Each structure stands twice: as structure tokens, then as C-alpha cells.
Amino acid sequence: MARRAAARTVAEPARALRHLVLVLGDQLNRDASAFDGFDPALDAVWMAEVAEESTHIPSSRQRTVLFLSAMRHFADALRAEGLPLHYRALDDPANRHSLAAELDTAVTSLRPVALVLTAPGDWRVLQALRGVARQHGLPLDLRDDRHFYGTVRDFADHARGRQQLRMEYFYRAMRQRHGVLMDGDQPCGGQWNFDADNRQAFGRDGPGPLPPPTRVAPDATTEAVMALVDQRFADHPGQAQPFGWPVTRAQALQALDAFITHRLPHFGRWQDAMWAGEPWLYHAHLSAALNLKLLHPREVVDRAEAAYRAGQAPLPAVEGFIRQILGWREYVRGIYWTQMPGYADHNALDAQQPLPAFFWTGDTPMACLRDAIGQTLQHGYAHHIQRLMVTGLYTLLLGVQPQQVHAWYLGVYVDAVEWVELPNVLGMALFADGGVMASKPYAATGKYIQRMGNHCSGCRFDPALSTGDRACPFTTLYWDFLGRHEARLAANPRMALQVKNLARLTAEQRSAIATRADAIRAGAVDA
Numbered sequence: 001m002a003r004r005a006a007a008r009t010v011a012e013p014a015r016a017l018r019h020l021v022l023v024l025g026d027q028l029n030r031d032a033s034a035f036d037g038f039d040p041a042l043d044a045v046w047m048a049e050v051a052e053e054s055t056h057i058p059s060s061r062q063r064t065v066l067f068l069s070a071m072r073h074f075a076d077a078l079r080a081e082g083l084p085l086h087y088r089a090l091d092d093p094a095n096r097h098s099l100a101a102e103l104d105t106a107v108t109s110l111r112p113v114a115l116v117l118t119a120p121g122d123w124r125v126l127q128a129l130r131g132v133a134r135q136h137g138l139p140l141d142l143r144d145d146r147h148f149y150g151t152v153r154d155f156a157d158h159a160r161g162r163q164q165l166r167m168e169y170f171y172r173a174m175r176q177r178h179g180v181l182m183d184g185d186q187p188c189g190g191q192w193n194f195d196a197d198n199r200q201a202f203g204r205d206g207p208g209p210l211p212p213p214t215r216v217a218p219d220a221t222t223e224a225v226m227a228l229v230d231q232r233f234a235d236h237p238g239q240a241q242p243f244g245w246p247v248t249r250a251q252a253l254q255a256l257d258a259f260i261t262h263r264l265p266h267f268g269r270w271q272d273a274m275w276a277g278e279p280w281l282y283h284a285h286l287s288a289a290l291n292l293k294l295l296h297p298r299e300v301v302d303r304a305e306a307a308y309r310a311g312q313a314p315l316p317a318v319e320g321f322i323r324q325i326l327g328w329r330e331y332v333r334g335i336y337w338t339q340m341p342g343y344a345d346h347n348a349l350d351a352q353q354p355l356p357a358f359f360w361t362g363d364t365p366m367a368c369l370r371d372a373i374g375q376t377l378q379h380g381y382a383h384h385i386q387r388l389m390v391t392g393l394y395t396l397l398l399g400v401q402p403q404q405v406h407a408w409y410l411g412v413y414v415d416a417v418e419w420v421e422l423p424n425v426l427g428m429a430l431f432a433d434g435g436v437m438a439s440k441p442y443a444a445t446g447k448y449i450q451r452m453g454n455h456c457s458g459c460r461f462d463p464a465l466s467t468g469d470r471a472c473p474f475t476t477l478y479w480d481f482l483g484r485h486e487a488r489l490a491a492n493p494r495m496a497l498q499v500k501n502l503a504r505l506t507a508e509q510r511s512a513i514a515t516r517a518d519a520i521r522a523g524a525v526d527a
């Protein structure tokens with residue numbers, strides 16, 4: 001009798017589990033919608049560390065450490081709360097090393113009635129998990145990600161019927177809709193945009209003493225992850241140490257406090273400034289915590305607005321900061337989810353150059369690129385203007401194939417998740433989407449970099465020169481870029497003036513620029 005019952009259990013196991021709640025590495029918040037209605041007696045959580053998430057593009061060691069350490073800390077918190085958790089560690093010998101394969105294993109053994117998932121940040125991951133649900137004939141309850149102000153449906157409603165999307169109008173609508181920095185129905189201070197007060201350079205004397213960034217000392221969990229990553233991903237770019245990123249919500253809140261108190265008051269003024277050897281400046285360094293959902297954008301914005309209202313930070317600084325989160329961050333997410341999957345394949349300028357090898361080492365005589373790439377490989381961080389107007393600008397002007405640039409950015413930054421990285425790279429930095437995201441390419445000569453920092457004074461090139469041995473490669477490539485895309489860019493009213501300046505060049509100058517640009521592309525110039 002007992003033997004017959006056991007046999008029946010093996011052949012037809014009951015579905016003991018109601019919901020298997022899937023938690024991904026960038027969904028580390030107990031308030032996530034996937035936990036709504038969670039019943040520890042009926043449901044369980046599933047998390048998996050898999051090599052594929054670090055190898056489908058080569059993820060830097062710093063980035064992998066951040067994700068794995070934050071996942072392990074979140075898992076510890078769930079266990080401490082008594083939630084049933086099925087967690088697959090990277091070094092578990094049974095690990096099948098892809099999210100789909102691991103979920104397949106879990107579903108086969110746990111036999112849940114349904115899967116529950118907060119909408120992921122990556123189209124590829126969504127397809128993979130949907131595929132497993134389909135294969136097992138299981139419903140997948142896909143829930144809105146509440147760690148944004150709006151939903152993708154809200155963005156689609158905003159976009160509907162508009163010939164051209166522009167961040168500025170989206171941002172104003174978000175301010176009104178969410179009552180951020182508003183006095184009644186008017187923007188605080190009577191204007192929406194304080195760019196004219198912001199975006200200055202430090203000047204000859206530099207930034208002076210800077211508030212130190214919040215760096216969190218690695219605990220035993222992070223130490224173990226660093227050792228694992230160094231051993232398992234020894235050939236991956238960047239370095240695991242030094243590591244100082246927040247990996248828990250409590251640490252992220254400390255980092256937020258420090259930013260609001262010490263750096264926010266100066267944020268706007270210096271948001272575009274650069275200085276050699278100073279990676280952190282007055283930026284927030286909160287993007288990774290936001291993207292892993294250790295922080296909610298609303299609490300970050302609310303803290304910034306409260307600082308303004310309490311007279312602790314000037315309006316231009318606070319508006320400039322809030323614009324990045326309520327505006328740009330929500331906007332790029334909307335672009336990603338309304339444009340994928342085709343968006344990833346865009347190459348509107350037909351750029352076909354390979355990514356220069358020095359992007360993986362920082363070994364280049366170009367001082368601005370050496371600094372930006374060096375700190376990126378060391379910390380997994382560069383601030384916005386370095387990403388847009390140094391590394392991004394160089395790949396735009398050189399004509400690097402967008403998908404190679406995308407793989408680099410997605411791999412090297414600790415805050416890189418595809419929904420935010422891809423539109424910033426393809427749309428903003430490379431204009432590869434032909435103008436979906438930005439109204440014109442961010443093309444400039446080395447003089448822009450000279451104006452915004454001090455790199456040029458320590459560089460063997462001269463940003464004023466476009467030809468000759470000392471010509472700054474950015475400047476040479478800028479004129480070459482305008483020349484190569486002259487017809488297309490002349491049709492863009494926002495580029496017309498820049499293109500018109502080409503006419504000032506003589507035929508000899510244009511030919512010398514083209515020759516030197518070819519040499520840079522061929523690697524014949526030591527750039």
C-alpha cells in the first residue's frame with residue numbers, strides 16, 4: 001500500500017507550489033510587483049547566478065561583482081525574512097549557466113502552477129523566460145515594474161501621434177503629471193530648464209577640494225564574490241578590485257544621503273565638466289543602485305526637491321539633476337521598450353569600423369580617452385559627458401559599428417542594463433537610430449573637450465589642429481565625419497550651420513583631412 005502511494009507520487013507529483021516568483025539581478029527590491037500577494041506557505045522565490053549573463057557580451061569583472069554581490073545580499077535578506085528561496089550559485093557544479101536552462105531545471109523539479117515575474121530590463125531575457133514558460137505550458141504572470149515613474153504604456157500614449165519625440169516635452173509632461181518641482185501649474189522659478197546656469201567648466205584652477213565619493217568597504221560576501229569572479233572570469237575586462245559600490249538598500253540610502261548633502265548643491269554647475277584623474281566630481285554615482293532597484297527614482301527625486309525647498313540646494317542644480325532621472329531615465333526606457341527588438345540593429349550612418357583595441361586597455365596617447373577608459377575599467381564608472389563626449393564621440397566620428405560600441409558599453413559599466421544603455425549608445429551617442437532619440441548627432445571637435453576640462457594640456461595632440469602630426473584625432477575625424485555625411489546632415493536644420501562650415505575648407509584641406517582620417521582608421525596614426 002505504502003509502496004503504491006510512493007509510486008504514484010513519482011509518476012504524478014502534485015503541484016505543491018502555487019507561484020514561483022522569479023527575481024532577476026536588477027530586481028532587488030522587496031517592493032517589486034512580483035512579490036504582491038506572496039504567500040510563503042504556497043509560493044517560493046527563484047534566483048540564479050548564471051555565467052551567460054556575464055558572457056553573452058563580455059561583462060567587466062567590476063560589473064559582475066556588483067550584480068552577484070547585490071543578488072547574494074538580497075537573497076540573504078529574503079532568507080532572514082523566512083521566504084522560501086531557490087538560489088543557484090555560480091559555482092554550484094549543477095549550474096547549467098543560462099537563465100533559461102536554470103529556470104527549466106527549477107520548474108521541472110518544483111512544478112509550480114504559475115510563474116510570476118516583474119517585467120525585466122532586457123528584451124533578450126524576457127524572450128528566454130517566456131520560452132521556458134511556454135515549453136512547460138505554464139502561465140507567466142508578467143507584472144509592471146513599479147520602480148519607474150510611469151509604465152511603458154504611458155510612454156506609448158505620450159508618443160502616439162507625435163512625428164518626432166523630444167525629451168524636453170516628455171520631461172515637462174512628467175513634471176506636470178507627477179507634480180515635481182511645480183508651484184501650482186507653473187514650474188518652480190518660472191522656467192523648465194536651467195541649462196544656461198548649469199554646465200560650466202572648472203577653469204584653469206580646477207575643481208579644488210572635492211567631497212569624497214561614498215565607497216562601501218567590501219564585506220565577506222563581496223570578498224567571496226570578488227575571488228570567484230577573478231577566478232572564473234579572469235580573461236574579462238576591467239578589475240574586480242577596488243570595489244566600493246552599494247550592494248544593499250541600506251548602503252544605497254547612505255550613498256543617496258551623502259549625495260544630497262555634499263554634491264547636489266554643485267551638481268548642475270559642474271555636470272558637464274571634466275578633470276584629469278577625477279572620476280567622481282559632483283555626480284550622484286547612484287545609477288547602479290537605481291538600476292538594480294535598491295533605490296526608487298521617486299525617493300531620489302523627492303529628496304532632491306526637498307533639499308531645494310529647504311534652501312539646501314539651488315534650483316538650477318536640483319532641476320538639472322531631476323531632469324536626468326524624471327526626464328532622461330524614463331524617456332530612454334520608453335524608447336527601448338517601444339522600439340525593440342528592431343532598435344538594436346539600427347545603423348543609420350552605415351558605420352562599419354571595428355572598435356579600437358585600446359577601448360579594452362586604455363592604452364592610447366589621447367589623454368581624454370586614456371583617462372575615461374582607464375577609470376571605466378577600474379571602477380566601472382564614467383560620468384555622462386565622458387560617456388557621451390569622449391568615448392561616445394570618438395566612436396561616432398571614427399564610424400565604429402554600433403553593435404560593437406553597444407557591446408562595449410553594456411559590458412564595462414556597473415550601471416549597464418540594456419533598457420538604459422542601448423538607447424543612450426545607439427540613439428544619443430551614435431545617432432545610429434537616425435533621430436528617434438536625439439534630434440542631431442552630438443558631433444564636436446577636440447575643442448569641446450578642451451573647453452570642458454584640462455585633458456588637452458596634458459596631451460601630445462592639439463585640439464585646434466585637424467591636419468599634421470599633432471592634429472587632435474577628434475578634430476580630424478570631426479571634419480571627416482561632416483564631409484562623409486554632408487548630404488544627409490545638411491538636410492537636418494540643427495546641423496546646417498556645422499555643415500556650412502565645411503565650405504570654409506579648401507579642397508586641399510579637405511583632402512588632407514580625409515587622408516589623415518583614413519590613416520587613423522587604418523591604425524597608422526598612433527591614436
Ligand code: FAD
Nearest residue numbers: 283284285286287324328329383384387388415416421424
Ligand atoms: P548623474 O550624472 O549624477 O545623474 C543622476 C542620475 O540620472 C543617474 O544616476 C541616472 O540614473 C540618471 N541619468 C542621467 N543621464 C541619464 C541618461 N542619459 N539616461 C538615463 N538615465 C540617466 N546610464 C545608466 O544607468 N546605464 C547605462 O548603461 C548608461 N549608458 C550610457 C551610455 C552612453 C553612451 C551615455 C551617453 C550615457 C549612458 N548612461 C547610462 C547615462 C548616464 O551617463 C549615467 O546614468 C550616469 O553617468 C551615471 O552616473 P551618475 O549616477 O553619477 O549620474
Ligand code: SF4
Nearest residue numbers: 366368446456459472
Ligand atoms: Fe583628447 Fe584631442 Fe584633447 Fe588630446 S587634444 S585630450 S585627444 S581632445
